[in-house]
Amino acid sequence: MNxxxxxxxGCEAAATLLESLTxxxxxxxxxxxxxxxxxxxxxxKSDGSPVTEADLAADHIIVEGLTRLAPHVSLLSxxxxxxxxxxxxxxxxxxxxxxxxxxxxxxxNEFTVNVALVxxxxxxxGIVGAPALGLIWRGIVGKGAERLTLQNGAVxxxxxxxTRLCPPRGAPxxxxxxxxxxxxxxxxxxxxxxxxxxxxxxxxxxxxxVAEGQVDIYPRLSPxxxxxxxxxxxxxxxxxxxxxxxxxxPLHFGLGREDFLVPEFIAWGDPAAAS
Numbered sequence: 160m161n162x163x164x165x166x167x168x169g170c171e172a173a174a175t176l177l178e179s180l181t182x183x184x185x186x187x188x189x190x191x192x193x194x195x196x197x198x199x200x201x202x203x204k205s206d207g208s209p210v211t212e213a214d215l216a217a218d219h220i221i222v223e224g225l226t227r228l229a230p231h232v233s234l235l236s237x238x239x240x241x242x243x244x245x246x247x248x249x250x251x252x253x254x255x256x257x258x259x260x261x262x263x264x265x266x267x268n269e270f271t272v273n274v275a276l277v278x279x280x281x282x283x284x285g286i287v288g289a290p291a292l293g294l295i296w297r298g299i300v301g302k303g304a305e306r307l308t309l310q311n312g313a314v315x316x317x318x319x320x321x322t323r324l325c326p327p328r329g330a331p332x333x334x335x336x337x338x339x340x341x342x343x344x345x346x347x348x349x350x351x352x353x354x355x356x357x358x359x360x361x362x363x364x365x366x367x368x369v370a371e372g373q374v375d376i377y378p379r380l381s382p383x384x385x386x387x388x389x390x391x392x393x394x395x396x397x398x399x400x401x402x403x404x405x406x407x408x409p410l411h412f413g414l415g416r417e418d419f420l421v422p423e424f425i426a427w428g429d430p431a432a433a434s
Contacts, residue, residue, distance in 0.1 A: 166231060166232060166233075166249045166250055167249045167250050167278060167279075168232065168250040168276060168278055168283070169278065169283075170283065170299060170300070170301045170302060173276055173278075173283050173284040173299050174299055174302060176228070176229070176276070176284070177284065177286075177297065177299065179224075179228055180228075180274055180276075180284070180286055181286055181288075181295060181297060181307070181314075182224075183220065183221050183224040183225070183228075183274065184221075184272045184274055184286045184288040184295060185288065185290075185295070185309065185312060186220050186224070187216075187217035187220045187221050187256060187272045187288070187290075188217070188272050188288045188289075188290025189290065189312060190213070190216040190217050190220055191213040191216065191217050191257055191263070191270070191272070191290055192290050192291065193216075194211065194212055194213040194216065196213075196263065196264065196266060199211050199212050199213065200212055201264055208260065208261075209260045209261060209264055210238070210260065211257070211260060211263065211264065213257055213260075213263060214237075214238055214256050214257040214260060215238060215256075217256035217257050217272055218236050218237075218238040218239070218254070218256035218257075221236070221254055221256055221272075221274060222234065222236055222239065222254070225252050225254075229252070232250055232251060232252060233247055233249075233250075233251040233252070234251060234252040234253075234254060235247065235251060235252070235253050235254065235385075235386070235413065235419070236254040236255075236256060236386070237254065237255050237256065237384065237386045238256055240419065243419070245413060245414065245415035245419075246413060246414045246415040247277070247280075247412075247413030247414070248279070248280075248413075248414070249278070249279070250276060250277065250278040250279075250283075251276075251277055251413055252274065252275065252276055252277075253274075253275040253276075253277050253282075253385060253386050253389040253390070253412060253413065254273065254274055254275070254386060255271075255272075255273040255363075255384075255386035255387055255390070256272060257270060257271075257272065258270060258271045258272070258273045258362045258363050258386075258387055259271060259339075259361045259362025259363070259364075261339045261361075262338070262339065262361040262362055267338075267361060268289070268291035268292055269289065269291075269292070269338070269360055269361030269362050269364045270289070270290075270291065270361065270362050271287050271288060271289050271362045271363045271364060272286075272287070272288040272290065273285075273286070273287055273288075273363050273386060273387070273389070273390035273391070274286040274390055275386075275389035275390040275392070275393055275412075276393075277389055277412045277413055280411035280412055280413060280414050281300075281409070281411070281412070282300070282389045282390070282392040282393035282396070282412060283299065283300050283393060284297075284298070284299045284300075284393055285297065285298055285389065285390035285391060285392065285393025285394040285397070286390060286394075287363045287364070287366065287367050287390050287391055287394055289362075289364055289367075290309075292364075293308060293309045293310070294306060294307065294308060294309065294367075295307040295309065295314075296320070296366075296367040296370060296371070296394050297394065298370070298393055298394040298395075298396070298397025298398055299393070299397055300393060300396050300397050301397070302397065303319060303397055303398070304319070304320050304321075304370055304394050304397040304398035305317050305318060305319050305320055306318050306320050306367075306371055320370055320371040320372065320398050321371075321372055321398055321399050322369060322370060322371075322372055322395065322398050322399040322400040322427075322428035322429065323372035323375070323428055323429065324428075324429045324431075325375045325376065325427070325428060325429035325431070325432035326354075326375065328352060328353070328354075329353055329354055330354055331354045331355075331356050332352065332354055332355060332356065332375045332376065333355075333356045333357075333358055333373070333374045333375050333376075334349055334355045334356070334357055334358065334374065334375065334376050334377070334378065335358050335360050335365035335368055335369065335374045335376070335377035335426075336349070336357050336358070336359055336360070336365075337359075337360070337361070337365070337379070338359050338360065338361045339361060340379070340381070340383075342379075342380060342381035344380035344381060344405075344423070345378050345379055345380045345381065348378050348380055348405075348425075349378065358373070358374050363387065363390060363391040365377045365391070365426075366388075366390075366391025366392070366394055366395050366426055367391065367394060369395050369398075369400055369426050369427075369428045370391075370394045370395045370397075370398035370400065370428075371398070372398075372428065374428065375427075375428050375429065375432070376425060376426065376427055376428065376432065377425070377426040378424075378425045378426075379423065379424055379425075380405055380423045380425075381423065382420045382421065382422050382423070383420070383421055383424075384418075384419055384420060384421065385412045385413065385416075385419045385420070385421055386419070387421075388402075388410070388412075388421050388424060389412050391426070392410065392424075392426070395426050395427075395428075399428075399430075400426060400427055400428045400429070400430060401426075401427045401430040401433050402424055402425070402426045402427070403424070403425055403427070403433050404422070404423055404424060404425070405423050405425065407433050407434065410424055
C-alpha cells in the first residue's frame with residue numbers, strides 16, 4: 160500500500176490487501192515450522208503463558224511486512240503489546256503471530272497465525288493460517304470467506320466456505336471446545352442447550368471450523384485476548400456467522416479495554432441461533 164492510503168480502511172481497500180497479507184501469513188507459518196520444537200527455548204510471560212523463538216520469528220516477519228505494506232496503519236501484536244498506544248479508533252492490524260503456543264510446544268498441529276484488520280473497533284478482514292495443517296482460512300466481511308490449501312508454500316486450492324444452519328434445540332449440535340482452556344460458565348452454556356457433540360480443538364482453528372460449517376457454535380465465556388479473537392471473528396462473520404458476547408451484543412477491539420481482554424464471546428454459525 161502506498162503512503163496515500165487513508166488510516167480508515169473499508170471493505171474495498173481491505174480487498175486490495177488480502178493477497179499481500181496472506182503471503183505474510185504463509186511466510187510467518189514457514190518460519191514457525193522451521194523451528195526445532197525439541198530444541199527451542201520456551202520462556203514464560205507475566206501472565207504465565209509461554210513464548211518461544213517461533214512466536215518471535217513470526218512476529219518479526221508480519222510486523223516488518225505490515226510496516227512496509229501499510230506504513231500509516233497502526234498495528235498491535237501480542238509480542239509487542241508493551242508498545243501499544245490505545246485507543247485505536249480508526250483502522251489497525253491486530254496480530255497473534257502464534258496462537259496456540261501451548262499446542263505448538265506440546266508437538267500438536269493446531270496452532271495458527273492470526274492477522275486481522277480492524278476498523279472502528281470491528282474486525283473487517285481476517286486471516287487464520289494453520290501452517291502444520293497446510294491450511295489458511297480468510298475472509299472479508301461483506302465479501303465472503305474461503306479456505307486455502309497450501310502446497311510447497313503456495314496456494315494450491317481455494318474453496319469458498321459458509322457457515323451452516325444450527326439444529327433446533329434438543330437435536331444434536333456440534334460445539335467447539337478448547338483442548339487447553341476450560342471454564343465453568345462455558346460448560347454451563349453447553350449443558351443448558353443439551354445434545355452437544357464436542358469437537359475438541361486448539362487455537363483459532365475453532366473459529367474456522369464454525370466458518371466452514373463443521374461446527375455450529377464456539378463459546379468461550381471466560382477472558383481471552385483480543386488478538387486471539389479478531390481474525391477468527393472476521394472469518395466467521397464473512398462466512399455468514401455472527402460473534403457476540405453472552406447477551407448477544409457486539410464485541411469491540413482496540414478501544415483501550417484493560418489488558419486488551421475480551422471478557423467472553425460466542426461464535427455462532429447461524430446468526431438466528433444467537434437471538
